Amino acid sequence: MTPTRSLLAGALSLAALPALAHTGHNDTFNLLSGMAHPVGGLDHLLAMVAVGLWAAAHQGKVRLAAPATFVLAMLGGCLLGAAGINLPAVEPGIALSVLVLGLMVAAGSRVPASIGLPLIAAFALVHGHAHGAEAPAGSLAGYMAGFVLATAALHAGGLVAGHTLLARASLWVRATGAAIAASGAWLLASSL
Known part of the structure; x- marks a missing residue:
């Protein structure tokens, strides 16, 4: 299988997966x-990796500023959600984040x-809000620490992958961004 077909097959298989992050059934x-x-x-997975991929395309402080900005804004959104402060259109906003962040990577x-x-x-604000709105107040600290660690790891994975791909062929990074954006369009259409 050619690399292009492999990438397309991978993107299509990801698009077939359901968005399971907000089931509301975890106690x-x-x-x-x-x-x-x-x-x-x-x-969430695609948005976090996209931030790292986008950061990899930049030089200097932006490489760390992008993931740090996401994590800090996500924590703010989590606190808003946990406090019961509603943001409009959180789920469509999360889907839109995948689309836009994918386009940014492309x-x-x-x-x-x-x-x-x-x-x-x-976008981090709406992702964080979804996290916080689902968590009971008494369990928030450990839960927040867990999703911050996972988010940072996904950002780092995207950053390393982007750096590696950019060193070989920037076309792969742009193609990955396009695949993420296509997944975001699908998620957005299914959230409306």
């Missing part, structure tokens, strides 16, 4: 459930930090 909220949450749904360094970082922060 255990601790460090481990927090760590599992970002990798339990396609929407565009690479052509999306400047002055545009990318505020978008990352806004």
